[in-house]
Amino acid sequence: MTESRPHTLFSFGTLMDERVQTALFGRTVPTEPASLAGYTTRPLPITDPAVIAASGLDVHLILERRLGATVEGAVLHLTDQDLAAADAYEVDDYTRRRVVLTSGENTWAYLDAKPLRSAQRIVIVGDSIAYGRCDPHGGWAAHLAAAHIAGNEAEHRVFNLAIPGSTLADVSEQTPALLGPRRPDTLLVAAGINDSALPLTAPQTHGDGPVHIADSLGSLAATALGHNARLVVAGPAWLDEERTRDYEGLRFTRARALALRESIRAWCDENHVDYLDMWEPLREKSELLVDGLHPTPEGHEALYRHLDTVSRRA
Template identity: 85%
Template sequence: MQATVTESRPHTLFSFGTLMDERVQTALFGQAVPSSPAALAGYTTRPLPITDPSVIAASGLDVHLTLECRIGAVVEGAVLHLTDQDLAAADAYEVDDYVRRRVRLSSGESAWAYLDAKPLRSAARIVIVGDSIAYGRCDPHGGWAARLAATHIAANEAGHRVFNLAIPGSTLVDVAEQTPALLAPRLPDTILVAAGINDSALPNAATQSAPDGLAHIADSLASLAATAHDHNARLVVVGPMWLDEARTRDYEGLRFTQARALALRESVRTWCDENHVDYLDMWEPLRGHAELLVDGLHPDPEGHRMLHQHLASLSR
């Protein structure tokens, strides 16, 4: 029987640093690879110290560059044309401070690029879309999102912005449908999506029929990813937090269960992993802390403080 030969897919990778060096390309790919000049708008660069000896040996440098969002800035570089094997070699070369994500080049072309592994650390203009928890319900201080806004803007008052567009009661389907029309005047470089728990809800009445919101999670996330790409923004998805099922069995005609919330968590995390999208897990901070949930679902001010503290730890 003749073996099936799998053809390598072509990939385009935007490079602005050491991967443009033919010596590095030869060390990684066995030869210099085809490339063409390219530019990435909305970003600048900053130095990143490197400690991995193999990366230092290949590049000859112990400081590389990483991308940072900045409105009006442009990074000049090149698009490298790679095979599957080349792309895997490039992934292995990059240190853990980088992750491969989709970007939209100044030409309108879509390409891979290596971005800061901490998505909020490199952000400047963040749009938050989501539900009542992202909105900050049950917290007069505005919830974790308001705390994130305060610290983010304080770090760079002139250049940083946070726009919280969360709407209580929203499903991920709602967010995917409503978000495109809201982005243009806000010029986001990062879209933080914190929704989905309402998609996991089931009607209390056994005779009441409703579509299963979990079945549409992947479609909604794909739609949001396309919207983010159109604006050259980075999509960051926040997973569901732990809930106290004992107190959510009759919530405005709905019931929220841990089993459904965990199914949502796994579905979102899997989709993000498969599509190279940033996922921030929020399950653990409040797990077992029923006293920090006002109604079993919405955190109180201390709960929101803990959620923000966890988000901050993922950004440093």
């Protein structure tokens, strides 16, 4: 029989209630005071009858980023079974992610399931597509910046630090030195297509999947957590293989791009990291690609609309 592992979970709402704990876990659980810096809370209406019955409330709280703020709460000590019960209790507006308490402890907390909706300061890193190549208006990242800053011009910031040609290994190496002055609460990694590229001189039968993806993403996750920032990974966009087979000495194939997409998604699922699938907005829409790889201005707009829907909109 597999032994249950211990877990810690930061609670700032109904999970601190002994009646809720008894209903979920069959007992009260060991609890100690704790606080979480860089966050505030906002009310969240609840419609799930089972959750309302357990908590006695139809309005709960959800975390929102705010520089200089602190949320007081408690750390709950849970088993595997307890954590699963807590996951089942939380409605779809919440998702479980890692945070760092003011004590320096690394723990679980339930955050907004829309990863950019509660963000305040976003840093974007990635390659030429994130950089906005082929769009004089700055690409999907510029659309995101305009909408995000318009929501709160005084406090919202977006820093696009993408570098054309970058792979995930490049991004994981370059990013740590860039974050400090920008005080991000969210690190948006555009895991673009370069990790799937092969030199044209490579054998056509080369079948290995993308390498070092897990190491690079693990490094980026550690970097983000070191700043108490939320890691959000945007996967590769669809490409037109017929137009990209000889691009600046590299070969891009749909099969390898799909393998990259799946390996990134699997890593994010396994590590409780937000994954934004960017494949579908351009799928089979070659007219939205300048060269089979880089989106046109209209293609960037389509990517932004999709990203906004899956990461920001209520």
